[in-house]
Amino acid sequence: MLTLVAILVDGVIYSSWLFIVSAGLTLIFGVMKILNIAHGGLYALGAYTAVSAIGSYFAGGYPPLASYALLLLVAVVVGLVFGLLIERGVLRLMYGRDEIVIVLVTYGVFLIIEDAIKVIWGASPYYASQPYGLLGRVQISGLAFSVYDLGLIALASVTGALLWWGLNRTRNGKLLLAVIHDREISAAMGVDVRRVFTVTFVIGAMLGALGGAFTAPTTSVVPSIGVELIVLAFAVVVIGGLGSIEGAAIGALVVGISRASSVHLLPEAELFVIYGVMSLVLAFRPQGLFRRVVARKI
Template identity: 65%
Template sequence: MLSFLAVLIDGTIYASWLFLVAAGLTVIYGVMRILNMAHGSFYAIGAYAAASAIGWYFADGTGSAGVSFLILIGAALVAGLVVGTLVERGLLRFMYGRDETLMVIITYALLLILEDAMKIVFGVNPYFAYQPYTALGRSTIAGLKVSNYDLVLIGIAVAVGLALWGWLERTNLGKILRAVIHDREVARAMGVNVRRMFTLTFLIGTTLGALAGALTAPSISVVPGIGVEVIVLAFAVVVVGGMGSIEGAAVGALLLGLSRAAAVHFAPQFELFVIYGVMSLVLAIRPQGLFGRTLVRKI
């Protein structure tokens, strides 16, 4: 029973991280139909911004955990909004309406450019922002030691998921966005400023990606290449859950997180394979993902 509890706790923690990483990607695809390969770079930029801000805050050896959390979130918001605005206004707005395959190529090129830009700005040495992680200490759950920071991460993931769902399902702006998702041409004919909706959606997506990176920074060493590593996992989550579905991203993250935790505890030799195995199994049974909608082709 202790092993199963460990799987449940570890899997939920990993799933919360996966959801935070994938949420911005699925929001952008759901509204804009852009498979954003550069999403991993926004994650990395958020991690670098947060690590730099935390390093500055704790430079004199003093500081509080509460303030450090505000710094993490503030750094993510600033990084996501600034970089997202530059990318959307400077590049993507000229590409709207193009073929989805072309958009994948463009965002992949952007990923390569941003990866090199981060090396120029931040260098290649690792950045550390461990202070918020260690400041919260640990708790004991049924005999298992669990980091309080990881428990906070679960709460943040739940809050982000509920906020996105409430925004899309319970607000007028969310209803407009869902109209754009279902039929852009009709939404435009009804007076909706589709391009403005695209700008808002992209900024939300980039900010969520930067937030995921900022919240991950205290538990890792921030080094070049972390964005490339997470983009594959983010794609796995949205593919399993269904492209563009917030509920699907949550269920997909939970399914993959628990599967990976079970592999780590009971069959560690399959840890690297299990996520892609689950993804392959889901796609074999339901190609559009668990919560994906079958799209009607316009002729």
């Protein structure tokens, strides 16, 4: 019983984290058809910037609780600056090229970001855990959990709800959906697809940085955190169905719960569980759990 509770809580916390870090990836893929490996770099940039910002914030002796707003601010600023830089500076030159070529372009950007981080922050790990410890812990069925971790569930829910609302209930969101559905027709109908691309990429970048910024207090950041993350996030969005926000949420839950079950019940399988689940899902639902309808080319 205790194990069951632990699996559920651990699983949902981990899923929330996965959802935050992979929502941007799936959004960018949905709209732009770009599998953005640089997402890992944006995540790392968000994490590093957050650590630096928190460090000087607490050194300055400002009210501790407002540090959570600082994390949000970091995500917005990093996403805005680097999202614009990458989209305007690099990707814009590539539109119309093969999807796989663009994947490699983002991989190149990712490598450059990795070394740039090393040049700026050095190779040593950094941590700034003040916001993590601030909220203390609670007991659930006698097990101690960190309140901050539980807060991630709320953050993920709010992020998901805002994305859903923005896409389905606002005019701009509907334009976005139109572009997702058919880029050429949207352009023909007068949608400024390039602007939509820029805005999408920046939002996606902010989500990546948001993941990094809110992960930073829980752990220690090193230059390689981006690499570790990116395959995980890929697995989540592929399981859910690329380009679907609901899919990313379900994918995150599937991966999170399976991983937690494996850790508690069968620790030896932890390394396989994500890829095992991914292979299984793809074997039965070749396009992921939430597939998009694609017209056949004749």
